[in-house]
Amino acid sequence: MNHDITAGGPRRKDVMSTHAVFGAPCWVSLTSRDLQATQDFYSAVLGWRWRGAKLGEHFRIALANGVPVAGIAAVASMWQMAVAWTPYFAVPDADVAVARVRERGGTSAVGPLSFPPGRAALLADRDGATFGIWQGELVTNWEAWRQAAPTFIRLHTRDAFDAAIFYAEVLDWATGQPGCCEVEYDGDEVVLRSMGDAVARIDSGAVEAAPDPEVRPHWQVHFTVTDVPGCTRAAEKHGGSVLREGETESILRDADGAQFTVTARGTL
Template sequence: MSVEENAVPVRGAPCWMHLMVSDLRGAEAFYASVLGWDFGRSTLGEGYSTALVDGRPVAGIGVRTPGWDQAAVWTPYFAVDDADLTAARVRERMATVAVGPLRKGRGRAALASDRDGAVFGFWEGPTPAWAVGEGSAPPRLELLTRDVFEAAIFYGEVFSWPGAAGGIEVVYEDERVVVRVSGRPVALLYGGAVERDPDPRIRPRWVVHFDVDDTERAAACAVDAGGTATPAVPGPGAPGPGYVIRDPEGGLFTVSPRVGR
């Protein structure tokens, strides 16, 4: 899953994220241009690269399995003790386990979707020294869904929020559900009005936010590299105006001004 699998993640917390694409080299070139990433080899083989900032892991990009018609989606993975038990919890709650659990390197992974269709994964095993809001990891991870309370109950039951080891806390504030680990926000859940969006490509989904020194430059580089960039309206907690970007294969993410971390 990473260049160095050397950490024991907080159970129930986001522990990694990746994007599966059809053209790995093209994706590497795009994200190197837009976000300034370097890429290193991974323990998961030649078809999987780890994005790096100053030598530290940020995210993974891999090649989709041939014949598997899956959209390019940035997917968060949550740490679990038992992937089989977690898969059973997902199915018991009328959601979908699409792939796995499968052995991957030194761990086991599965890909699932919640009852509203938002894609997520879960991982059993060691991970990079990676945590949302710290170091090279993305500063924010958000779920945009129709019913925030239903979603919070679903993920809370699947990943044992709250009460999981590591001090996971779930609170409702500023019209959103905030998931914290040791007081640090690691996931934000927003609800309402998604089904009324005029863009049919917008559906319940997890959205990853990356910070950059220059959002205008990142947006221009995205367009030059074959993607799209649309000004984003800052939400609660956002450091300032940014852009919603789609890469050439449709992977969606946002960029915001970098703040000191």
Template sequence: MDSVPGVPCWVSLTVRDRQATEDFYGSVLGWSFTDSSLGPGFRTATREGDPVAGFNEAAVSWQLPVRWTVFFSVDDADLVCERVRERGATVAVGPLRVGEGRAAMAADPYGAAFGVWQGELPRGWAVGAGHAPAWLELRTGDAFAAALFYGAVLDWTKNPSHGVSYEEQSDEVHILVDGETVAGLRGGGIEAASDPQIRTRWDVYFRASDIDAALSAAERTGGTVVSPVQHAPHGRVATVRDPDGGLFRLLGI
């Protein structure tokens, strides 16, 4: 599926210790790393030549927390940031020129961080395809309210290919493009929760062909298994914290 404005177009990790972080993800998920066209301090993770994710040193240069961020493709970063502020949410950084594009970091009204990107998109990258993330999910306090926010900010109604399905019983929203699910929004998240399993945030799921081996590699290279393997509708899932503090999920088929 080709990426269109308003939907996830990339994921990126802010890091402090680039070498240790790359060693960790290389061991756990078999990634390789190359310099990015975005400029110094940016790297691209690949698997079998396919782009997977971005790494950047913004945790140091922009004084941002170490975390995985979901970026949404937009036509006009300035306009989108105006909409974010108008709806009581926060723009933390930007829009700034990054390489040949423009990027901004924001937080929705419930505290979940996300990014917007105006510019060229990685070729062949799509959620659920190849080695890109298998799934993206917003854990939030109210999935329906969050969907209204993102829909208004990202102008989902402008593009007829966009759609949203809502499961009221489970308070879960699915974002659709041409009938394909590209991300989910799930209720029950709490911004100040002590348990990382229920904090408000965007979760990035990466596939692991052998999740048990991947978890062993994570612990061996300085990571922490935050939650043991659990059975979910899409497979076996575990939450991991990398050596720099970034949280993500592993999904075993």
């Protein structure tokens, strides 16, 4: 089974077109300080190329084989934001999703704001893990995105079961609506599936275990690659650092300090 995901977002006017990514991860975005250094680093490590974005000179779109796969925003210093990768989930109505987050003890940091061709908000769940929501048209076909730059996200949190309930209520997981994401338990993890494929996992150790107070909740972005050791060496060579190294998975920091994971294809 293909466990890779990439980006997209729902179309507001065409309800049926939202179903492919309804409640699913649909985009990943990086806030950085130095736009050129960020582009140089990810070009070397992941082979990305770049194009401008409609939002202005501080923004770039990463391309893999010509397909848009991620966003870079060099606004960390300007907007006093953390340097970090953030996953975004597709929603049909950003205002409704933000209201649901607040009602359930989460917080809204930014938005919803207009980012043509859609609207976005930056949020945190009730344990402090940051995530975004996206309402708007697809930048490109979702399946093409999935093939161009396989991406996977994993929530490391204190209580996987409680977190799954929070996100399910915000994003309409497991509601039985056409195209909604399904939730299941797989060993010690909660697994989110869209159209049968696993697109995210929520992990806190054993699902039945007591919440772990040592865990700092966060969403970890995984990029699946063919050569994990090669990406690891490239990251070190271009100013990044290695937090954990392995043959099939390495946790890295880019030159600006943002953490991400490179994982061998087929292992997620």
